[in-house]
Amino acid sequence: MTRGPHRSESSRRAILESAGALLLQHGWSGLTVEGIAAHAGVGKQAIYRWWPVKSGIIADALAEGALLPSLHETPDSGDVLADVTAWLVEVAQLLGVPGRSDLIRSLLGAAVENEQVAAALGERLGAAPSAVAGRLSRAIESGELPPDVPVQLMTEALIGAVLLRVLSREPFEAGDARDLAAVMLGQRR
Amino acid sequence: MTRGPHRSESSRRAILESAGALLLQHGWSGLTVEGIAAHAGVGKQAIYRWWPVKSGIIADALAEGALLPSLHETPDSGDVLADVTAWLVEVAQLLGVPGRSDLIRSLLGAAVENEQVAAALGERLGAAPSAVAGRLSRAIESGELPPDVPVQLMTEALIGAVLLRVLSREPFEAGDARDLAAVMLGQRR
């Protein structure tokens, strides 16, 4: 075992939660290490010691679920279109919460500087193997979708469409979710 | 009429070009007004006078084509899939140039802070009415596509997929372009 003092779990959590709260309030460009430290009641060095790069804090906060709620597990009703639609509608609802869109845009800002944030954001929104990506794969296995469907590309197109809406400050509503799912999967039923 | 000298065109161009060069070199987070002014041989005030917000410079540079080359006009061969594929392949080639992907990621960073940049970036990549979006609309008019195809969503999905690849630092190659176009339009031929 290593001797001496160990990393303080309470500080770690306070930092992640403060980072989340301040990211929501001030956006990515307004997020400062100094602000996080003050809000968390922590010294700056306690941050720099463990996160040499600021965006790393966001990556961790995102991965721990301190920023975005978890989506429900994508269901498997046997009907891909229905399942994907359900997921996309849930994403649309997620975006419907006031401020959520701004938060995700801020996360995009962090993702630009940090690959981990990009990956974590993608996974949170459905790129995880346990989510849509997985559902599509299973659809191929079950013969519901032809084997040549590029699962990753399709997932990226779905999430990318949502994020592009976020970027352009336009809403992405349940109707859009249904249309998008339909146009990408509908004819294959 | 206003007296005295008017806005210096040479300064304006020097600023936009310097902004582009420095964005490429240092990324969005490393782009500073002071750096642009020094590189352009211009006073800081000459920048603040005309662009109160830094990201506005990027929006203008982008709109003037100082950052990304223009894509060819999307052709209209009568075959939507072929035309969309051609466009998407061109986008893939654009991304293949070394550093281009980083540049676009930097532009995403600016787009997070500035809606104009987001819009300009979208247009540059194909969301302009004269580009893919327009081609899809015409396909509906000509009956090549059913009238209920959501043109905007489809365009967003196509561009979004590309941008998500940029965000996750993965290549988007010609093969991906073809697969993506096929999966979204193929079965409608």
Added chain:
Amino acid sequence: MTRGPHRSESSRRAILESAGALLLQHGWSGLTVEGIAAHAGVGKQAIYRWWPVKSGIIADALAEGALLPSLHETPDSGDVLADVTAWLVEVAQLLGVPGRSDLIRSLLGAAVENEQVAAALGERLGAAPSAVAGRLSRAIESGELPPDVPVQLMTEALIGAVLLRVLSREPFEAGDARDLAAVMLGQRR
């Protein structure tokens, strides 16, 4: 003439005065650039721009008389002992003011790091050619003192004795002044 903005005289004075006030309050080891800047209502850069080394501020403040009052010009009554005694008594009175001794001790701290401070402090206390050092030289010229008297060493011994008292936190009073003058010049009358 140089173009552009010029050095702000008001900032310069505010900095010197703040430095003096804070040196008096907190001592040399408690003097911070940040504190000076805040007290003077000035940005830190305005200090670092002109004084790369903190002790330089003290040197300037001292040279401008913002820290210690000027001594009277050493008189020339024709009696060296009387004149030197008068000066030394004045120095003793200077030290008698509450806090003055602490201030001079602080100045010694700065002098350790900066030769200019040492020089300015010496001059303020009598090493200037116009002060005791000069008076002693004139005494040699007039035959009042033998020509082999080492003026500089004698001046240093006089001031050094005073400063050593300051260093050891013991008072240097008028009686000491008279005794010291007498023991160094008395027998030569």
Added chain:
Amino acid sequence: MTRGPHRSESSRRAILESAGALLLQHGWSGLTVEGIAAHAGVGKQAIYRWWPVKSGIIADALAEGALLPSLHETPDSGDVLADVTAWLVEVAQLLGVPGRSDLIRSLLGAAVENEQVAAALGERLGAAPSAVAGRLSRAIESGELPPDVPVQLMTEALIGAVLLRVLSREPFEAGDARDLAAVMLGQRR
């Protein structure tokens, strides 16, 4: 009785020696507790436990002779001038060693913050009753000097002159030592 290990003598010595070495290298303002701890292979707490104030380490190191060599005992040949001159010449030689002057200047820095350092430094240089101060007292007792000679002031003037030279970065050489002794005691032979 206290249980467990008592104060580690080896740590104590390592700390004092490291403090001396680092004071010589980096000066008083560059001397850090952390640096001493690292150099001595000791935990910071082992320092703070025994020396609540940093300058106390210097005071101890000085008192133990870890910083300056001991001067010879001031001789008593029956000739005060000769004896004082001998001492002062030895002080001049002490200062002649490269780096010695810087070290003493650093000690002055510590003395500004800590009276013990000031006292210890004075004693090391001759203010101890066993050194010059004592020799002068004995000279009065033996009638070699008149009884009204202020021994302390004279000692302070001698040492003060030397320290002022140190402060102003000028050498104090054997010739200065002889001149100074002569001017202060010469005529009393």
Added chain:
DNA sequence: CGCTAACCGAGACGGTACGTCGGGTCTTGTT
């Protein structure tokens, strides 16, 4: 054709935040 106001370069200014250093305290496991 000369005035004068808007623009220009340069860069100092009051600020905020950066990332680092060190101070002094506290915690952990070892001796």
Added chain:
DNA sequence: AACAAGACCCGACGTACCGTCTCGGTTAGCG
């Protein structure tokens, strides 16, 4: 109980840029 190691909160460091401002100088175009 003292030790080494080192994490902790905190304050200051010296630097980089922000956006504003103040300089001299240099053009227009209007009077």
